[in-house]
Amino acid sequence: MKKKMLIVLSFLLVIPALLIFTSCGKQTVKADVETVQDAQADMDAAAADSSASDVDSESLPADQSVQEPTGPSAEEMMAMEKAEAMQSLVNEDVLFDYDSAALTETAQEILKTKADYLGKQCASIPVTIEGHCDDRGTNEYNLALGERRARSAMNYLINLGVAPSRLNIISYGEEKPLDPGQNEDAWSKNRRAHFIIK
Amino acid sequence: MQEGFQFSGYFNGKSGIPQKTVTLTFVISFACHAVLIGVLFFLPGYSRPMFNPFPSAINVSLVSLPAGRPGPPAGKPALKKSAAIVEKKVVKQVPAKIEKPKEISKPEIKAVKKAQEKPVTKVSKAISLKPKISPKKKVESAELIKNAVKDMEKKVEESRPSSVDEAISKIRDKIAKAEGANQSRGLGSQGSAIKGAVPGISGGSGGSNLPIGIFDIYKAEIFYTIQQNWAYSEQIGGRGLDELAVLVIKIMHNGEISDIRFESRSKNRYLDESAYRAIQKSNPLPPLPEGYSRPYYEVGLRFGTSGLKRN
Amino acid sequence: MRCFRFFIVIIAAVLAMTEISFGAYDYIDINSPSIRKMPIAIPLFKSGTGTINNNDMIFSKQASNMLAEMLDFTCYFKILDRESFLENPLKPETTLQNINFHNWATVGAELLVTGKISIKGDLLEIELRLFDTIKASQLIGKKYKADAKSLNQVIRLFASEIVFYLTGNRGIFDTRIAFVSTGSGNKEIYICDFDGTNVKQFTNNKAITLFPAWSSDGKWIAYTSYLKGNPDIYIKNVNNNSISVIAKKGINITPVWVPGKFALAATLSYTGDQDIYLMTGTGKIIKKLTKSSGSDVSPALSTDGKKMAFVSSRSGTPQIYIKDLYTGYEKRLTFNGNYNTQPCWSPKGDKIVYSGLDGGSHNIFIIGFDGKNPVQLTQDTGNNESPSWSPDGTLIVFSSTREGPSRIYVMTSYGTDQRRVFSISGEQSNPKWSPRLVNK
Numbered sequence: 001m002k003k004k005m006l007i008v009l010s011f012l013l014v015i016p017a018l019l020i021f022t023s024c025g026k027q028t029v030k031a032d033v034e035t036v037q038d039a040q041a042d043m044d045a046a047a048a049d050s051s052a053s054d055v056d057s058e059s060l061p062a063d064q065s066v067q068e069p070t071g072p073s074a075e076e077m078m079a080m081e082k083a084e085a086m087q088s089l090v091n092e093d094v095l096f097d098y099d100s101a102a103l104t105e106t107a108q109e110i111l112k113t114k115a116d117y118l119g120k121q122c123a124s125i126p127v128t129i130e131g132h133c134d135d136r137g138t139n140e141y142n143l144a145l146g147e148r149r150a151r152s153a154m155n156y157l158i159n160l161g162v163a164p165s166r167l168n169i170i171s172y173g174e175e176k177p178l179d180p181g182q183n184e185d186a187w188s189k190n191r192r193a194h195f196i197i198k
Numbered sequence: 199m200q201e202g203f204q205f206s207g208y209f210n211g212k213s214g215i216p217q218k219t220v221t222l223t224f225v226i227s228f229a230c231h232a233v234l235i236g237v238l239f240f241l242p243g244y245s246r247p248m249f250n251p252f253p254s255a256i257n258v259s260l261v262s263l264p265a266g267r268p269g270p271p272a273g274k275p276a277l278k279k280s281a282a283i284v285e286k287k288v289v290k291q292v293p294a295k296i297e298k299p300k301e302i303s304k305p306e307i308k309a310v311k312k313a314q315e316k317p318v319t320k321v322s323k324a325i326s327l328k329p330k331i332s333p334k335k336k337v338e339s340a341e342l343i344k345n346a347v348k349d350m351e352k353k354v355e356e357s358r359p360s361s362v363d364e365a366i367s368k369i370r371d372k373i374a375k376a377e378g379a380n381q382s383r384g385l386g387s388q389g390s391a392i393k394g395a396v397p398g399i400s401g402g403s404g405g406s407n408l409p410i411g412i413f414d415i416y417k418a419e420i421f422y423t424i425q426q427n428w429a430y431s432e433q434i435g436g437r438g439l440d441e442l443a444v445l446v447i448k449i450m451h452n453g454e455i456s457d458i459r460f461e462s463r464s465k466n467r468y469l470d471e472s473a474y475r476a477i478q479k480s481n482p483l484p485p486l487p488e489g490y491s492r493p494y495y496e497v498g499l500r501f502g503t504s505g506l507k508r509n
Numbered sequence: 510m511r512c513f514r515f516f517i518v519i520i521a522a523v524l525a526m527t528e529i530s531f532g533a534y535d536y537i538d539i540n541s542p543s544i545r546k547m548p549i550a551i552p553l554f555k556s557g558t559g560t561i562n563n564n565d566m567i568f569s570k571q572a573s574n575m576l577a578e579m580l581d582f583t584c585y586f587k588i589l590d591r592e593s594f595l596e597n598p599l600k601p602e603t604t605l606q607n608i609n610f611h612n613w614a615t616v617g618a619e620l621l622v623t624g625k626i627s628i629k630g631d632l633l634e635i636e637l638r639l640f641d642t643i644k645a646s647q648l649i650g651k652k653y654k655a656d657a658k659s660l661n662q663v664i665r666l667f668a669s670e671i672v673f674y675l676t677g678n679r680g681i682f683d684t685r686i687a688f689v690s691t692g693s694g695n696k697e698i699y700i701c702d703f704d705g706t707n708v709k710q711f712t713n714n715k716a717i718t719l720f721p722a723w724s725s726d727g728k729w730i731a732y733t734s735y736l737k738g739n740p741d742i743y744i745k746n747v748n749n750n751s752i753s754v755i756a757k758k759g760i761n762i763t764p765v766w767v768p769g770k771f772a773l774a775a776t777l778s779y780t781g782d783q784d785i786y787l788m789t790g791t792g793k794i795i796k797k798l799t800k801s802s803g804s805d806v807s808p809a810l811s812t813d814g815k816k817m818a819f820v821s822s823r824s825g826t827p828q829i830y831i832k833d834l835y836t837g838y839e840k841r842l843t844f845n846g847n848y849n850t851q852p853c854w855s856p857k858g859d860k861i862v863y864s865g866l867d868g869g870s871h872n873i874f875i876i877g878f879d880g881k882n883p884v885q886l887t888q889d890t891g892n893n894e895s896p897s898w899s900p901d902g903t904l905i906v907f908s909s910t911r912e913g914p915s916r917i918y919v920m921t922s923y924g925t926d927q928r929r930v931f932s933i934s935g936e937q938s939n940p941k942w943s944p945r946l947v948n949k
Contacts, residue, residue, distance in 0.1 A: 099848075100825070137720060138850045138864060138871065138894055139939065140763050141827050143733075143740065144776065144783050144804035147760050152783070153879060170739060171760055175696070175717050406561070421537050427620060429544035433903055433921055434676055435586045446534065468675070472542070475619055475643045498536040505541030 012021035079119070085117035086197060089127070093178075094153050099137070101148035103156055111153060114195065115160040128168040129153050130198040135174040136186035146171035153193040168198070250264050413488045417497070420449075424499065428476035432506060435468040443473040445502045448494040453482040461498060473501040510898045521890065525739035546587035547675070550618035550642075551577045552594055555603055557627030557634060568778035569626045572635065572660060576622065579668045582704045582919075583680060583903065584926045589618055603638065605647050613642040615774055620648075622671075625884075625895070633657050635666045639674070648674055661706075672816040678901045685943045686897075686906055687730055688712065688917055692935030698732055700747075703942075707930030712745070719939065722773075724766040727946040729790075731773055732765035742775055744790055755792035759783075767814055774798065774817065785819055799839075807851060811858045818842065818852040829863055831878065842880050850872075853897050855922070862886075862896040862905055862922075873907055875913070875922070897942045898922070905931070908938040 092114075094107045103111065118127065131150030133142040151170035158164050181188035441464035446458040458477050463470045477499065486495050539555035556565035580586045595612040601610045601798045603623040614622050619655070625636040632654065647672050647873045653663045665682040670681035684703045689696050693710070698721045701708040702750040710716050710881045711730065718734040726801040731744045741756035742764050753760055759778030766773055776783055783804040787795040799805040803822035810817050817832045826847045843849040848866035855862070859878055871892040874881040887893040898905055902922060909918045912929070915936040920927040 137827075137848065137866075140807045140824075141804070141850050143719075143760055143762050144778075144822075146777060147783065148804060169759075172647045172717075175719075205788075262517045294945070354797075419534065421539060425539050425541075426543045428539060428542040429546065429548050429587075430542035431546045432923065433583070433584050434547065437923075440549050444536075476542075479619075480616055496534040496722055498534050500536055502538070502540055503542075 001157050011030040017025070050109040078189055085121035086125070089114055089117050089122060089195050090197065093189075093194050094149075095188060096149050097193065098134070099145070099189075101131075101145065101152045102166050103152055106134065107153075108156065111156050114162065115162055118162045118166070124166070126166050126168065128170055128196050130176075130194040130196065131169065131171040132176060132178070132190055132194060133174045134190040135177060137174065137189065139173055139175070143171050143175075144174035146173045149191075149193050203368070305459040415492075416484070416487050420497065420499075423483055424476050424480045428472065428501070430469065430472045430503065432503065435472070435503075435508055437465055437466070437503055438466055438469075439502075439504050441466045441469055441502060444471045444498055445473055445477060445501070446475060446496060446498045448485055448496050449486060450494050451486050453485040453489070455481045455483060456494060462504075469501065469503070476501070511684070524562060524578075542619075544587065547585055547619060548589055548617050549580065549586045549620040549622065550589045550594065550613055550616065551580070551622045552591060554624030554626050554635075557625040557636070565626060565628060568628055568633075568657075568660070569624070572620075572626060572664060574635075575661065575664045575666060578625075579664060579704065580671065583672060584921045585672070585675065586620075589616060596901060597614065603636070605640070605645075608640065608645075610642045610645040613640075613701065618642050620801050628657065630698060631657050633663070635663055640672055661852065673858060676825075679945065681901055681904065681942075681945075683945045683947060684900060685727075685946060686917070686939040686940050687936050688720060688722060688908075688932070689721065690933060690935045690937045692933055698730065699937075700730075700934075701931065708931065708933060711747075712743075714868060720763050721939065721941050722765050722772070723941060723943045725768045725944055727944050729766070729771075731766065731775075733762045742773070742792075753789065753791060757792070765808050765810055767810060775875050776804075776806045776808070778836075798834075809852045809854055809861070811854045813858060814854050816854075816858070818854060820850045820852065829861070831861075840880075842876060842878075844880075845874075845881070846882055851895050854878075855898050856900055856902040860869055860922075862898060864894045864896060864907075873905070873924075875924075884924070886920065887927070892926075893918075895939050897940055900944045904942075906940045906942050908940060 014151060027151055094103070094110050096102070096107070097104065118125075129150040131146035131148065131153075133146050133149075137145070147169065150171055154164075154167045154169050169174075174190070177186075177190045178192065179189045181187075442462070443462040443464045443466075446459055446461050447455050448458075450456050455477065458474065460470070524890075532826075532878055533936065540814070540838075551573055551766075556569060564708060565611050577588045577620045577853045580594050581588050582753065590672040593616050595616060596602055601907075602651075608623070610621075617848055621640040621642050623638050623640070625718035626863070627634045633656065635653045635655075637649075637651050637653070638647055642649050649667075651667055651670060655663050657665075662818075669679045672678065672682075684850050685700050686705075687698055687700050687705065690699050693696075693715075696717050697710060697714065698712040698718055699708055700711050702947045711721075712732065712734065713735040714734050716730055716735040716738075716739075718736075720733045722731045724731070726746055727788055729744055730747060731742060732762075733740050734743050735741075736743070737756065739756065740760050740762055741754055742761040743752055743754055744764075745752045753776070753872050754814070755773075757777050757779040757824045759781075760776065760783065764773045764775040767787070772787065773790065774785055774787050777786050778784075782800075782802065784800060785798045785805050785808045787798055798808070798817065799819065799821070801821055803824040805819055805901060808817050809819065815834055817834055819830055819832065821830050822828075822840065823836065827850050828841055829849050829852045830839055830841050836869050842852075842861065843865070846865045846867055849863055851867075852861050852863040854860075859928055860875050861878060862873060862875050865885075870890060871894045873886045873893045874883055874888060875905045887907075887909070892915075893909045893911075894905055896907040905922055906917060906919045908915050909927075909929075910916075911918075915938045917930045917937045917940045918927055919930050
């Protein structure tokens with residue numbers, strides 16, 4: 001349903017609409033991008049057809065180029081990719097086990113993707129890694145544990161080649177939970193290393 | 199005439215034994231008795247010998263751990279729960295315990311029953327001195343005392359109301375139960391720990407258990423009244439387990455406390471003073487049981503905080 | 510015949526002597542008191558002017574209730590209910606001559622406080638006396654003159670006289686409690702008087718502010734705040750609000766003052782490891798105190814400054830350790846449970862109170878400094894954390910969620926008389942008891 005809706009919308013909106021889809025997941029963003037690109041291709045095709053019959057054509061002097069909607073330029077593509085990379089950098093948290101700062105396999109996979117972005121699309125962007133805990137422990141110890149989690153993620157990235165000077169860490173302990181619920185579901189979301197662009 | 203002076207015949211040489219020998223025998227016997235008495239009285243660790251046909255001390259621990267709580271796994275230091283937590287659980291039991299002192303007073307009514315069967319001479323021995331005293335007592339002197347005691351007992355027996363009989367039989371039942379329970383739980387657990395006071399009094403008094411029953415009930419009344427008036431804040435005084443303030447009071451027939459003195463003070467001034475105040479607030483006590491022939495009843499009171507739940 | 514009688518007499522005499530000289534008597538053992546607090550009667554104070562004037566009545570009611578509440582807070586006293594008093598409220602009985610002590614002893618009072626208040630404009634004159642009803646004697650008699658608005662201070666002075674008489678210690682009436690509350694929208698530090706009255710906001714950082722710590726002279730509070738975006742240590746003067754900062758890279762948390770010095774122990778992580786350091790009040794590092802590769806946090810110094818308790822994860826789980834600051838020797842203290850943190854020394858240095866995770870919730874425990882006799886003080890009452898000892902060693906303040914939102918509670922050091930101190934908007938946590946603040 002959503003896809004169809006977006007296809008319809010993309011017919012009506014132009015490329016800037018891409019930039020509005022910030023909080024969707026990777027897949028949806030990709031899907032949007034694809035559908036928009038498809039839509040764009042359709043639009044181009046339609047425009048090409050119509051230009052033959054309805055539009056007056058003029059021949060232009062050699063040094064003036066025609067502004068044709070031929071799809072996103074390489075720059076725009078890069079911008080889109082960068083935006084996408086930044087989104088996933090920020091949106092996806094690295095999760096930890098109770099009372100631990102050790103990186104699980106899932107955590108390592110996520111960090112590898114982030115390292116990728118940090119190397120390519122998000123090169124030279126400063127990143128701060130926030131360490132957080134669930135509220136089951138005491139505040140003092142959790143502040144320390146949060147920092148250990150952030151440091152753990154940072155060291156892993158450095159080992160993968162990210163420049164240390166770009167990375168900062170900060171701990172919030174249990175002071176800024178993502179989910180205030182008192183159940184394992186909420187707690188597991190709170191035990192995280194969260195990335196922000198800063 | 200011959201019979202009457204048979205005894206004196208020992209002294210005037212007519213028995214055939216030389217007078218000197220007789221005298222010497224008696225002097226030596228007397229000296230040995232005196233030495234023995236001296237040794238017994240002044241030996242350290244010996245509590246004062248009791249002249250009393252009303253033996254026993256009441257030793258009641260009101261607050262204690264419920265028995266049989268499982269401890270922590272072995273290998274770890276035992277973790278105790280503080281009084282605040284345990285008291286919540288035992289709160290219901292406390293009122294029941296407060297009433298017990300009234301009912302329970304005598305630990306050794308069983309022993310007393312036995313006394314009824316023993317010959318009178320043994321009893322009189324117990325009354326006068328420690329049982330270790332050699333049986334070479336003068337029979338006549340023993341008889342005098344025995345008679346006095348008998349008179350006293352008659353008076354007490356006459357005055358004793360039947361309800362005391364019931365009370366005593368209740369006590370006997372409870373003691374039977376308590377002793378059975380105590381064996382499985384040990385002292386200081388739920389239920390009172392009742393000890394006999396002085397060894398040797400197990401002989402009981404003059405062939406009857408009546409006076410013992412009444413006075414033990416009276417002592418329970420003393421205990422209850424004074425304990426109810428005893429205010430002690432462990433926040434101020436602490437929980438020194440070995441601290442004991444011992445005071446001795448004299449109770450007149452009408453229950454008035456005519457004298458309070460310290461037999462021994464604890465190192466805790468607050469404890470000593472709280473004990474003194476408890477006694478003064480309890481004045482006058484209930485009147486002494488009828489038939490008590492002495493002008494006042496003297497009793498020692500040992501105040502301690504070992505009954506408070508320890509941290 | 511004669512000899513026979515002679516001997517009878519001798520033996521009877523011996524027996525009689527036995528009876529008389531060795532005063533034979535029984536013993537009765539009383540092993541626990543029936544009343545666990547000192548019963549004290551505080552009748553309404555009287556008007557000193559003689560006339561029963563409304564203003565005087567209001568003041569005397571306020572004053573006598575204030576004293577009763579303060580004394581009740583110490584948990585030493587059982588404040589007797591005025592309804593049971595036998596005295597005639599219209600006839601003032603404030604002095605030795607006209608008090609009927611027997612009446613007071615009858616209602617169970619062992620101590621009696623009487624007061625006479627006169628108000629002349631803004632000036633207050635109060636006569637306060639403490640009596641022993643059993644000995645029928647006056648123990649303390651004081652006359653105070655002050656501003657009407659200083660009534661609280663006068664009552665506190667007299668309360669500390671009473672406590673001093675009974676215990677040799679001035680008590681907690683000159684102390685305050687610092688704590689964290691979220692009422693303003695952020696965690697900020699607040700201060701209140703020992704009994705929860707007179708709450709004042711101390712920090713206004715509009716950022717997460719945590720871990721208040723009183724200096725041993727009561728003039729400074731150190732704390733951690735995210736004011737500049739990073740957890741940094743701030744030191745703020747209680748009276749004149751002057752502030753200094755210790756902002757090393759990484760976390761700067763759990764500051765605690767060195768007794769008698771303008772120096773702190775705190776956890777810093779600027780080297781990459783989370784260790785406890787000794788530093789001056791301006792942040793200059795004096796010494797690194799712990800070295801393990803895990804987290805070392807929450808230092809707590811004994812009042813003589815010779816020992817430090819702290820939390821370390823070096824064994825795998827957070828546990829409490831004690832370090833002798835002279836020999837450097839470190840020893841693990843807690844072995845029960847997997848999560849023992851927030852240690853606080855007793856003023857005498859013989860015990861440590863801490864919070865331990867036990868069956869899913871935090872509870873307050875006390876343990877001897879030698880690791881013996883751990884005792885649990887709270888149970889089945891939500892999460893109980895962050896204990897702090899009163900400077901006279903009699904009370905422990907802590908936070909508890911037993912009513913839902915986190916609130917500040919107090920209890921005796923035996924774990925009895927647990928009650929909430931006060932309640933304000935937001936959630937309160939992390940209480941710290943100040944030292945005695947003699948010249949506020």
